[in-house]
Amino acid sequence: MRSSSIANTIFKVLEGQEDHLTAKEIYEKVKVTLSAVDPSTVYRSLERMVHQGQVSVSDMGGPAVVYELVTKNPHHHLVCEQCGKKLTFKNGEIADFLNEVQKESGFQITTNHLVLFGICPACQKKK
Amino acid sequence: MRSSSIANTIFKVLEGQEDHLTAKEIYEKVKVTLSAVDPSTVYRSLERMVHQGQVSVSDMGGPAVVYELVTKNPHHHLVCEQCGKKLTFKNGEIADFLNEVQKESGFQITTNHLVLFGICPACQKKK
DNA sequence: GTATAATATGCAAAGATTTGCATTTACAAT
DNA sequence: ATTGTAAATGCAAATCTTTGCATATTATAC
Numbered sequence: 309m310r311s312s313s314i315a316n317t318i319f320k321v322l323e324g325q326e327d328h329l330t331a332k333e334i335y336e337k338v339k340v341t342l343s344a345v346d347p348s349t350v351y352r353s354l355e356r357m358v359h360q361g362q363v364s365v366s367d368m369g370g371p372a373v374v375y376e377l378v379t380k381n382p383h384h385h386l387v388c389e390q391c392g393k394k395l396t397f398k399n400g401e402i403a404d405f406l407n408e409v410q411k412e413s414g415f416q417i418t419t420n421h422l423v424l425f426g427i428c429p430a431c432q433k434k435k
Numbered sequence: 436m437r438s439s440s441i442a443n444t445i446f447k448v449l450e451g452q453e454d455h456l457t458a459k460e461i462y463e464k465v466k467v468t469l470s471a472v473d474p475s476t477v478y479r480s481l482e483r484m485v486h487q488g489q490v491s492v493s494d495m496g497g498p499a500v501v502y503e504l505v506t507k508n509p510h511h512h513l514v515c516e517q518c519g520k521k522l523t524f525k526n527g528e529i530a531d532f533l534n535e536v537q538k539e540s541g542f543q544i545t546t547n548h549l550v551l552f553g554i555c556p557a558c559q560k561k562k
Numbered sequence: 563g564t565a566t567a568a569t570a571t572g573c574a575a576a577g578a579t580t581t582g583c584a585t586t587t588a589c590a591a592t
Numbered sequence: 593a594t595t596g597t598a599a600a601t602g603c604a605a606a607t608c609t610t611t612g613c614a615t616a617t618t619a620t621a622c
Contacts, residue, residue, distance in 0.1 A: 313600080314600080314601075346602050346603070348602075352580090353600080356600090367493075372578090386536065388542065395540060409513065413513055414556040415515065415553035415556070416553050417553040419552045424546045425545050426542035426543050426546070427543045428542050429542070441570080458608085459609090462608095475573085476571050480571090499608085
């Protein structure tokens with residue numbers, strides 16, 4: 309009697325989402341559609357999607373790690389520790405660096421959502 | 436009747452530690468010395484130390500984020516997603532990259548423990 | 563030293579996440 | 593279609609972490 313799998317529902321939730329979501333936020337949104345779903349199922353399903361490379365996990369400095377669909381266009385962030393302001397890098401700038409690391413280490417780099425932390429110009433002045 | 440602060444104990448625990456520890460592991464080790472300590476106190480104290488820049492938090496791909504003392508010599512890791520093997524970068528290689536980012540963005544970079552993920556040569560062959 | 567304020571700690575309860583196990587569903591081979 | 597196997601799900605319990613509030617400790621100003 310199940311109309312759609314949890315994974316599909318998670319996929320749809322992440323698809324219609326600008327921002328990154330925490331596991332709990334995803335569970336809440338899935339529950340809107342599948343009201344009887346168990347949290348453990350959502351968490352496990354999410355985990356599975358990460359392991360299969362469809363979803364990325366990142367620590368953006370918030371209270372919990374956040375999830376996002378892995379798209380064809382990798383991107384990376386620079387987050388201000390103080391005010392939370394986020395900058396998004398075009399992939400190119402970072403890709404060169406990752407390629408270099410790949411060449412030197414022999415590892416095939418899978419990081420597709422790098423997050424760097426810093427203090428933005430505005431917050432530097434405040435200090 | 437308290438002989439030493441929690442923060443001091445956490446500091447000592449992290450000091451005598453090669454590897455990175457999870458919050459729970461730190462709590463367990465603190466409890467050895469301060470048997471009556473409350474977990475919430477350890478977690479809060481740890482949080483405080485992170486906020487003050489004495490301790491770094493990183494997601495190393497394990498079940499929970501790990502903590503480490505911030506030392507004078509920043510270092511960075513490359514972790515194999517499959518077998519968990521860890522490579523440690525000398526700072527130089529990464530520092531150049533971070534300096535570049537700093538120059539271009541105007542952010543003062545605070546990331547001092549970067550973790551990249553990939554697949555190590557051995558695991559690539561297995562596949 | 564005393565008073566005052568700020569910080570750290572403990573305790574209890576709530577919240578979030580994980581785990582073990584039984585059941586159901588999907589898939590493949592026959 | 594039937595069977596066998598692997599994967600996904602639900603449920604209950606355990607575990608880990610956070611939060612609110614009261615108390616204790618430490619630091620600061622007087």
